[in-house]
Amino acid sequence: MAEIQPLQAFGFIAPQLSSHYTTYDDNQNVLIFLNYFEIDNQMLILISPLPIEYCQQSFIIFSSNILPRYRVSQKLLISIEQFKSIVSFNLLLFGDLYLTNKAQSIPNNARNFQTFINPNPLPQINILVVPGVYSINFDQIYEFLECKLTQKNQFIKPLTQLNCLVYTTTPYRVCNIQYQFTKTTQLIDYFFYLIDNSIYSDINEIQQIFMLDNPNGTLLDFLQGKYYQPSVNFIQAIRKNFYYNAQDTNFYIIQQIKCINQMHQQADYIKISCPNCENGNKCTLLSSNNQQIYFAGESSLFKYPLSIKFIDLVCRTFSPLICQLMLIANAQNATYKIGRLAHIQRIEEAISCPSFNSQRNYQNLEMLGDVVIKYLTSAMLFEETRFKTERALTTARVHLITNKYLSQIYGQLKLNIMNTKLNSKKMLNHMSMIINEQEDPKLSQKQQADIYEALCGACYIKNYEFKDQINFFKLTKFQFYGKVQQFYRGKPLIDFQQNPKDEQDDNEYPLKKQIMLRPFSETLKFNQPFEEFENYLGCKLNMIQEAMTVDLFEKLEFFGDAILELLVIVNVHKECERLYYTPQHQQLCREGKIPQKLLLCPGMLHTAKISLLDSGFMGTMAIYHNFHQYARNLSFETQNDIKKVLTLLRDDQFSDFRKINKYSSQIPKIMSDLWESVAACILVEHGWEMVVKIYGEMYKPYIKYVVDNISLIYDFYQNQENLK
Numbered sequence: 001m002a003e004i005q006p007l008q009a010f011g012f013i014a015p016q017l018s019s020h021y022t023t024y025d026d027n028q029n030v031l032i033f034l035n036y037f038e039i040d041n042q043m044l045i046l047i048s049p050l051p052i053e054y055c056q057q058s059f060i061i062f063s064s065n066i067l068p069r070y071r072v073s074q075k076l077l078i079s080i081e082q083f084k085s086i087v088s089f090n091l092l093l094f095g096d097l098y099l100t101n102k103a104q105s106i107p108n109n110a111r112n113f114q115t116f117i118n119p120n121p122l123p124q125i126n127i128l129v130v131p132g133v134y135s136i137n138f139d140q141i142y143e144f145l146e147c148k149l150t151q152k153n154q155f156i157k158p159l160t161q162l163n164c165l166v167y168t169t170t171p172y173r174v175c176n177i178q179y180q181f182t183k184t185t186q187l188i189d190y191f192f193y194l195i196d197n198s199i200y201s202d203i204n205e206i207q208q209i210f211m212l213d214n215p216n217g218t219l220l221d222f223l224q225g226k227y228y229q230p231s232v233n234f235i236q237a238i239r240k241n242f243y244y245n246a247q248d249t250n251f252y253i254i255q256q257i258k259c260i261n262q263m264h265q266q267a268d269y270i271k272i273s274c275p276n277c278e279n280g281n282k283c284t285l286l287s288s289n290n291q292q293i294y295f296a297g298e299s300s301l302f303k304y305p306l307s308i309k310f311i312d313l314v315c316r317t318f319s320p321l322i323c324q325l326m327l328i329a330n331a332q333n334a335t336y337k338i339g340r341l342a343h344i345q346r347i348e349e350a351i352s353c354p355s356f357n358s359q360r361n362y363q364n365l366e367m368l369g370d371v372v373i374k375y376l377t378s379a380m381l382f383e384e385t386r387f388k389t390e391r392a393l394t395t396a397r398v399h400l401i402t403n404k405y406l407s408q409i410y411g412q413l414k415l416n417i418m419n420t421k422l423n424s425k426k427m428l429n430h431m432s433m434i435i436n437e438q439e440d441p442k443l444s445q446k447q448q449a450d451i452y453e454a455l456c457g458a459c460y461i462k463n464y465e466f467k468d469q470i471n472f473f474k475l476t477k478f479q480f481y482g483k484v485q486q487f488y489r490g491k492p493l494i495d496f497q498q499n500p501k502d503e504q505d506d507n508e509y510p511l512k513k514q515i516m517l518r519p520f521s522e523t524l525k526f527n528q529p530f531e532e533f534e535n536y537l538g539c540k541l542n543m544i545q546e547a548m549t550v551d552l553f554e555k556l557e558f559f560g561d562a563i564l565e566l567l568v569i570v571n572v573h574k575e576c577e578r579l580y581y582t583p584q585h586q587q588l589c590r591e592g593k594i595p596q597k598l599l600l601c602p603g604m605l606h607t608a609k610i611s612l613l614d615s616g617f618m619g620t621m622a623i624y625h626n627f628h629q630y631a632r633n634l635s636f637e638t639q640n641d642i643k644k645v646l647t648l649l650r651d652d653q654f655s656d657f658r659k660i661n662k663y664s665s666q667i668p669k670i671m672s673d674l675w676e677s678v679a680a681c682i683l684v685e686h687g688w689e690m691v692v693k694i695y696g697e698m699y700k701p702y703i704k705y706v707v708d709n710i711s712l713i714y715d716f717y718q719n720q721e722n723l724k
């Protein structure tokens with residue numbers, strides 16, 4: 001009867017990590033992929049069954065900076081014998097690191113070699129680790145296997161430096177040397193060692209714990225129990241287990257290495273930060289808190305065949321690195337699935353849920369995607385003649401972009417299995433056969449819709465081209481049928497690097513500077529000739545009559561609303577990302593060194609949106625640029641309201657950003673409607689280039705001000721919310 005091999009299962013794992021290795025030439029050769037990582041000036045080589053593609057950005061795990069050396073894994077064909085050696089190396093090494101080896105040989109519960117080269121019934125992590133810097137160091141692998149499998153034990157040399165690992169054979173324990181002593185070493189010297197290493201605070205405490213009246217004599221005599229009273233249990237146990245030989249001249253205090261699962265014991269696995277891995281310190285498998293220490297003579301200690309540096313690196317980084325590789329592989333697979341319409345690092349961001357990465361996740365891209373979808377659907381509906389009113393258009397748009405619909409088309413992409421992250425705490429022993437509970441990731445409808453929007457944002461941001469976004473619509477069968485070329489080409493990007501001389505760091509509210517150069521108009525005029533307005537704006541507009549006439553501008557206003565939202569959000573996102581979303585920022589935030597509000601987040605984008613797109617701001621801008629003078633069909637009442645508010649605006653110094661939004665209740669809503677409809681009029685007739693030239697220039701100093709002062713403005717709106 002065939003034996004059923006149970007495996008440790010994790011739910012979905014990307015095939016790059018879980019697929020079996022492929023053999024060739026009648027099972028004589030095996031194809032492997034080498035993944036090189038530069039970690040804290042050391043090299044770690046991991047072997048994967050399929051190639052992994054990296055965006056070659058370094059990432060930080062538990063304060064270790066990890067840089068993938070190549071953009072893609074390096075292919076290598078090795079013999080089946082070599083591959084077997086690598087697998088045995090891993091089974092033995094991880095047996096030692098998970099502390100499951102009862103002897104030098106392969107642990108009983110270890111996986112069988114066949115599980116690495118045959119299709120797996122359940123997903124299993126098939127990543128292997130090898131020693132080496134530029135290539136696999138097979139000599140080191142064979143040396144290790146020889147020691148372990150043929151039980152060829154190598155004595156430690158006296159005078160050896162304490163920087164190697166040792167093991168005892170009865171029982172089998174891999175240990176770290178803490179203290180070396182001879183027959184003449186005094187007991188008191190050992191006590192000073194304990195105090196120096198903060199294990200005990202002073203001699204009195206040690207004497208009390210050891211139940212010792214007199215600390216004179218040698219350590220060796222004490223451990224043998226010669227001339228000493230029976231002591232506390234643990235000393236009695238040490239005495240009983242003290243292995244040495246009559247010829248021994250050197251003795252050692254040793255401590256068993258920590259289990260790999262106990263590394264980063266105090267770490268926060270959500271934030272991927274470890275308080276013990278900071279400021280140059282790193283967790284090490286050598287510093288175990290347990291007081292299980294052993295004494296042994298040189299004849300019962302053997303040299304462990306791998307360096308502490310290598311073992312430490314594997315212990316510190318292996319599990320968290322596997323989790324990161326899972327995310328990288330998921331992003332790679334998702335990028336292919338959506339036809340490479342977005343950069344892999346953006347996809348990584350788009351498929352990351354806030355619950356497993358609170359710093360870098362889909363939320364910012366979702367907000368960006370949301371305005372891009374809103375713009376494109378608004379343009380598409382604007383093309384249609386059957387919608388006459390703003391209300392009809394808005395209703396149609398709402399019906400088009402429901403969470404239900406977006407989550408449904410997202411579901412068809414079958415990406416949801418990629419939105420999970422493996423928690424390294426769940427990796428109990430990937431080389432053994434334990435069954436772990438399987439997890440089926442469930443995302444809510446809202447979350448799926450959000451991720452769909454984030455993917456839209458990811459596609460759009462690749463080149464800021466609408467065509468990439470429209471291709472994503474096609475791929476996902478989103479109902480899009482826009483045709484007018486003018487609406488779907490061009491970019492809404494404002495050049496913030498231009499004229500750097502004008503932008504001094506005075507940090508004053510732009511309107512304050514503008515009214516010093518040209519104040520609000522003093523004379524109240526209405527129904528002025530359109531030609532004058534066109535000259536002011538700097539372009540001819542055939543539809544100016546429609547744009548400026550109350551009751552006629554509704555369609556343009558509907559479109560203009562989406563245009564300005566895109567203009568503002570795209571530019572704020574780009575500038576905020578440049579200033580507040582670098583990998584360094586994300587890391588500082590993760591470690592709690594800068595507040596979350598200083599990292600680009602939806603709150604920031606939302607703050608910009610209410611600062612620059614509310615009716616107070618847009619209405620003030622429209623009056624400052626004299627839109628009211630050219631409007632048609634303004635009621636007597638509206639004209640009167642404009643007259644009143646213009647008096648207030650003329651008196652205001654605008655020394656503070658807080659002022660402007662308060663006008664929202666005093667300026668007639670028609671003014672912000674005109675501000676929007678003229679934007680649409682310009683786009684319809686001249687395209688995005690002209691919108692950026694006219695509205696981009698008008699918005700530029702304000703966007704820059706909001707971005708520079710984002711946390712101040714953010715706090716202001718937060719407090720206002722709280723007061724309500």
Ligand SMILES: [Zn+2]
Binds near residue numbers: 265274275277283
């Ligand atoms: Zn740590």
